[in-house]
Amino acid sequence: MLARIPATAAQELELKFQLGVGALEALQGEAFPVDQAKVSQLHAVYFDTASLALRDGAFSLRVRRKGSSYIQTLKHRASGGIFDRDEWETQVPGPDLDLTALTDTPAQAAVGGAPLAPVFSVEVERRVHLWVRGDVRIEVSFDTGLIVAGDRQEPVAEMELELLSGPPQALFDLARELLGKAPLTLAFESKAERGYRLVGHDGVAALKAQNTAISPTITGGEAFQRIARDALVQIAGNARLLQRAHNPDxxxxxxxxxxxxxxxxxxxxxxxxxxxxxxxxxxxxxxxxxxxxxxxxxxxxxxxxxxxxxxxxxxxxxxxxxxxxxxxxxxxxxxxxxxxxxxxxxxxxxxxxxxxxxxxxxxxxxxxxxxxxxxxxxxxxxxxxxxxxxxxxxxxxxxxxxxxxxxxxxxxxxxxxxxxxxxxxxxxxxxxxxxxxxxxxxxxxxxxxxxxxxxxxxxxxxxxxxxxxxxxxxxxxxxxxxxxxxxxxxxxxxxxxxxxxxxxxxxxxxxxxxxxxxxxxxxxxxx
The missing domain is CATH 1.40.20.10 (CHAD domain)
Structure with a gap:
């Protein structure tokens, strides 16, 4: 019988970085030796409706193969958060979607009964290390590979820091320490977002400002975070694109x-x-x-x-x-x-x-x-x-x-x-x-x-x-x-x-x- 994570959102706390030239070698030399890594080959297929309703609702839905097992994951970023996302995971028997796992999730309303089909895939080699200091435990992952959408593809060279235990400040403390060892650039676009850009043939199109959701009920502190996060996403995303093309927009x-x-x-x-x-x-x-x-x-x-x-x-x-x-x-x-x-x-x-x-x-x-x-x-x-x-x-x-x-x-x-x-x-x-x-x-x-x-x-x-x-x-x-x-x-x-x-x-x-x-x-x- 397949184990299923309950259909309630878990919160993922992570920082993502683009690896600059020589960064992988520098970090996997002394800080994270290759021979101490847990290595896996990951193949993920992302699904959406023909009108990309999940993307428009800030969702991503994938089935990832890891070894002989398959995990279906739904993620949601509702307010431009830098390192927090809601996530629903379900173990599935094969590469096909389990639609019943979407029941009682916010994605159900976004899809509205429309059929879901593959839109792009991500193939990476992942090397995982566990970083421990006192009560702080952080999973450090290095992903290298490709995002593929039809005949278009884009390379992946990323490092992710995921907080397993300890305060969020610990993520930034470790990030600053690693930044002193290698060229790392904080990134906010997920692999899913990059894949959707390839699907739309706009891989180097400018990232425009999002309409930040500020309601009368949120606090001043929450409003500042949402607005600043969205601005940082726009700055960092366009900085990455600017290095690929001298695009005035x-x-x-x-x-x-x-x-x-x-x-x-x-x-x-x-x-x-x-x-x-x-x-x-x-x-x-x-x-x-x-x-x-x-x-x-x-x-x-x-x-x-x-x-x-x-x-x-x-x-x-x-x-x-x-x-x-x-x-x-x-x-x-x-x-x-x-x-x-x-x-x-x-x-x-x-x-x-x-x-x-x-x-x-x-x-x-x-x-x-x-x-x-x-x-x-x-x-x-x-x-x-x-x-x-x-x-x-x-x-x-x-x-x-x-x-x-x-x-x-x-x-x-x-x-x-x-x-x-x-x-x-x-x-x-x-x-x-x-x-x-x-x-x-x-x-x-x-x-x-x-x-x-x-x-x-x-x-x-x-x-x-x-x-x-x-x-x-x-x-x-x-x-x-x-x-x-x-x-x-x-x-x-x-x-x-x-x-x-x-x-x-x-x-x-x-x-x-x-x-x-x-x-x-x-x-x-x-x-």
Whole structure:
């Protein structure tokens, strides 16, 4: 008779790392000798409906062969967790699914009776070691092999640390120790997620931001973790893809993930420990700076007129050649950062801080209230403060210089991210929320276009350098084409500010907090 694990979710605590060049040899030499490993060959087939309903519900379902036995496993990642997943396991007699094992699991509703069929497979050799220190027991696994979807395949070279006993902090302590011995990069994409990307023929497509689920009932601490986790997934996933192809959209989405994380640091700073917050701000600022030039060159070239739109001259040809050379150099600079020890340490530091950082142990009454109280108590005052600042400062939009305009754009972007983060926490006025976010999006589009114009001048100068003559003349002409309608865009941005000031916020402050914080809204004025 086959043993069956009860249909209740067990929680898996693990960290996954991509193995860099030489990492496997370095770690399996002294730390984890090959001759002391438990070696097995694993073949797993992943199943889904024709419409990939399980993937869309954040599930993965596989049957794995290990030796002569078969294990069916259903996993679920509901909120972008870094190292926790719900898991249901069942021993089965062969490679086929046991559909009865899905009964009373969340996947049953996702499938809805649709037939399940194989979609891709994973074949790896696994070497397993048991790491023991005091009461801490961690399973250390090295997986090497292939993910196969039809005629497409992708290599696997991973290390996983799974906590068997002891506190979650122990996972990060061991990870940091191993990071000092070998190039390891914290990874969040599972083999299943990578397999689905191959199935969709989008193996190098950019990873976009997920809609983080923030409900009125979760705490401020839970909200911060969910938002930060999703941002880290976006940053790390696109960093891996950037090393496979110089894809402007991948670079852009990596920067979006960084901006979302930096916005979260600002929004939640009232409940975060200063040491961890300062380290996170410093390292993410460094990374954003390393990626900035490559993105600026991408934007310039994307906005520039194509040869069939304008007469090509020798000077213009030379200018664009210089631009592409500078763009390639900027990408190499960005890639050097992504491949660096500093980036690997940054990901591990952020992952550790988000999951088990000192902010969770702050005993101050205010910090604890923000962390443990409902997220709405934190979100409403933060958004109200940002909203008031943006409304107040926008009245002088036409009078401010480029630098002040850039600061105003960053403020609008921070409010837009906050509104996106917390939209689900204030479900009472969905139409008002939609109008508010739409007004911010339009405003941000115009401010972004003005910023692109300002950056275009800097980028052109950087590509030309000290050269003059026909090359510099061509650069001036191109910048002129890109910025000729600046006054029109300024008018559009001013109108967008007027429209924004007419929309009502979708959140509400507790009555006692409104008086204490002096958050009365200023009288609306015309621009």
């Amino acid at each position: 991948v670079l852009h989405q990596m920067r979006v993930g960084l901006r979302r994380l930096r916005a979260a640091l600002s929004v939640f700073r009232g409940m975060l420990d200063p040491e961890g917050l300062n380290a996170a701000r410093s390292e993410t600022r460094w990374l954003a700076g390393e990626l900035a030039d490559a993105r600026d060159f991408d934007v310039f070239l994307q906005r520039a007129a194509t040869p069939d739109e304008i007469d090509e001259s020798a000077g213009r040809t030379a200018f664009f050649r210089a631009l592409r050379i500078a763009q390639a150099d900027a990408y190499e600079h960005a890639l050097a950062a992504v491949r660096s020890d500093r980036f690997r340490a940054l990901l591990l530091m952020l992952g550790e801080w988000v999951e088990v950082g000192g902010w969770q142990r702050l005993a101050n009454d205010r910090e604890r209230a923000l962390r443990e109280g409902p997220v709405t108590a934190l979100a409403a005052p933060v958004m109200d403060r940002l909203d008031r600042r943006l409304r107040r400062r926008s009245h002088k939009f036409r009078e401010i210089d480029v630098e002040a305009r850039h600061d105003l754009r960053k403020l609008a972007k921070k409010l837009r991210y906050a509104a996106a983060f917390f939209g689900g926490a204030f479900p009472e006025h969905p139409k008002r929320r939609a109008r508010f976010i739409a007004a911010l999006r339009t405003l941000q589009d115009h401010l972004g276009e003005l910023n692109d114009m300002a950056v275009a001048r800097t980028i052109a100068m950087r590509a030309v350098g000290r050269r003059s003559g026909e090359l510099a003349f061509a650069a001036g002409l191109e910048v002129g084409r890109l910025t000729h309608d600046e006054d029109v865009v300024i008018d559009a941005a001013s109108d967008a500010f007027k429209a924004y000031r007419k929309v009502r916020p979708f959140w509400s402050l507790p009555g006692d907090r409104k008086k204490d914080l002096n958050l009365s809204r200023p009288r609306l004025q015309s621009a």
